Each structure stands twice: as structure tokens, then as C-alpha cells.
Amino acid sequence: MDEEIQGLIKRMSDPNEKEAFYFADKLGKKLDESGRDAVIELVKGDNWEVSYLACRALSQSSYNEESLDAIFEAINDKKNRAHQGAFVQILEEFxxxxxxxxxxxxxxxxxxxxxxxxxxxxxxxxxxxxxxxxxxxxxxxxxxxxxxxxxxxxxxxxxxxxxxxxxxxxxxxxx
CATH class of the missing domain: 1.10.220 (Annexin V; domain 1)
Incomplete structure (x- = not known):
């Protein structure tokens, strides 16, 4: 995976990063196949905020259809029940x-x-x-x-x- 993509994932995932949305959007525009797989794994992760940002990154990428299975999996995951609305809202980009x-x-x-x-x-x-x-x-x-x-x-x-x-x-x- 490209170093720039790794850096963007790190910045987007940093809980202290105030510009996480900016880095998620930038990541989505630069995403390649190997980066796509890493971001899809973040969607499936335990931190809902990082999962949401990963969904946002995927919405900005050319991997829309490939991403939707993971996003619907996150929406239907019981651990995300309290945050389902945020995940469903990002679907407007797909x-x-x-x-x-x-x-x-x-x-x-x-x-x-x-x-x-x-x-x-x-x-x-x-x-x-x-x-x-x-x-x-x-x-x-x-x-x-x-x-x-x-x-x-x-x-x-x-x-x-x-x-x-x-x-x-x-x-x-x-x-």
C-alpha cells in the first residue's frame, strides 16, 4: 500500500485529529485497490467513528459498489445500533x-x-x-x-x- 494512503489512514483514524473528515475525503480521492481493502477493514472495526470515516472515504472513491456490502454489514451490526443513523446517512453518497x-x-x-x-x-x-x-x-x-x-x-x-x-x-x- 502506498505510503501516502497509509499516512491518510493514520491521520483519519487519529482520535485527536480535528480535520479527520478532510483526511477521509482526501483518502477517498486517492484510494487504490490495496488501500480499498484496508479501508473496508476499518469499516468492519470496533471504533464506530473510524468506521464512519472509512465509509466516508469509500464514498469519495471509485469503489462504491465494492464498499456497500461492508457498509450494510456495519449498519446491521448490533454494536453499531446506537450509531446506525450516521452510517445510513452516508449512503446518500452511493x-x-x-x-x-x-x-x-x-x-x-x-x-x-x-x-x-x-x-x-x-x-x-x-x-x-x-x-x-x-x-x-x-x-x-x-x-x-x-x-x-x-x-x-x-x-x-x-x-x-x-x-x-x-x-x-x-x-x-x-x-
């Missing part, structure tokens, strides 16, 4: 058109801020849909129905989710 099911899952199971942001993405992003996408979304919905956080939220969630799924079903029934 192409989410192939990630309907991942966003839908965050909408169902995320914390309040993560759910609100996921709902915004569901409303605003133009997703590439397939019958498989629908089946996977229905699988997560059925899991949610059998494992709701509380009965009150279940009714509200039904009002939001069922029209989404019905619209997708109609899309494929026209074929």
Missing part, C-alpha cells in the same frame, strides 16, 4: 439502485433515525427491480411480521410497507 432489499431491511429493523432515512431512500431512489428482489423483500417482511418490536409499531409499519410491496407486485403482474 448508488443504491441495486440495493432495494438492503435499504428495505434497514427500514424494517433499524433504529428510528435509520428507519426514517431508509424510508426517504425507498421513496426517492429509482431501484432496479426483479422478481427476486420482491421475493427477498417479502422474506424480510414476513420475518418482521413474526418478530415485531411491539404490536403498536406493527400496525404502523403495515400501513407503510404493504403499499410498497403491492406496487412492486403490480409492476411484475403487468408482464
Amino acid at each position: 448508488d443504491l439502485s441495486l440495493r432495494f432489499v438492503d435499504i428495505f431491511r434497514v427500514f424494517l429493523f433499524g433504529n428510528f433515525k435509520a428507519q426514517a432515512l431508509a424510508k426517504m431512500y425507498l421513496d426517492e431512489v429509482e431501484f432496479d427491480m426483479t422478481p427476486r428482489t420482491l421475493r427477498k423483500a417479502e422474506k424480510h417482511w414476513n420475518h418482521y411480521l413474526h418478530n415485531p418490536e411491539d404490536e403498536g409499531s406493527l400496525q404502523l409499519k403495515k400501513l407503510e410497507v404493504e403499499p410498497i410491496l403491492e406496487e412492486i407486485r403490480e409492476l411484475f403482474s403487468e408482464d
Whole structure:
């Protein structure tokens, strides 16, 4: 890995660095393949702030799609539950058109801020849909129905989710 990239990772990860966001952005613009792998490992790390900065760096890189699996893994990791919203917010920098099911899952199971942001993405992003996408979304919905956080939220969630799924079903029934 390039020395400059190593230096940027070190500066970005330094808890005393006041310009960590600047170094994350600079790192993202200079990232190469070996640096990408190191930054993806930071996304999976235990320090949520460094993980978030690593996500930010990846959002500035040309490795958008390759990065999303690690970012969704961080979003769904229980250790990041309190900070899910920050991780979901960084997704606005990525192409989410192939990630309907991942966003839908965050909408169902995320914390309040993560759910609100996921709902915004569901409303605003133009997703590439397939019958498989629908089946996977229905699988997560059925899991949610059998494992709701509380009965009150279940009714509200039904009002939001069922029209989404019905619209997708109609899309494929026209074929």
C-alpha cells in the first residue's frame, strides 16, 4: 500500500485529529485497490467513528459498489445500533439502485433515525427491480411480521410497507 494512503489512514483514524473528515475525503480521492481493502477493514472495526470515516472515504472513491456490502454489514451490526443513523446517512453518497432489499431491511429493523432515512431512500431512489428482489423483500417482511418490536409499531409499519410491496407486485403482474 502506498505510503501516502497509509499516512491518510493514520491521520483519519487519529482520535485527536480535528480535520479527520478532510483526511477521509482526501483518502477517498486517492484510494487504490490495496488501500480499498484496508479501508473496508476499518469499516468492519470496533471504533464506530473510524468506521464512519472509512465509509466516508469509500464514498469519495471509485469503489462504491465494492464498499456497500461492508457498509450494510456495519449498519446491521448490533454494536453499531446506537450509531446506525450516521452510517445510513452516508449512503446518500452511493448508488443504491441495486440495493432495494438492503435499504428495505434497514427500514424494517433499524433504529428510528435509520428507519426514517431508509424510508426517504425507498421513496426517492429509482431501484432496479426483479422478481427476486420482491421475493427477498417479502422474506424480510414476513420475518418482521413474526418478530415485531411491539404490536403498536406493527400496525404502523403495515400501513407503510404493504403499499410498497403491492406496487412492486403490480409492476411484475403487468408482464
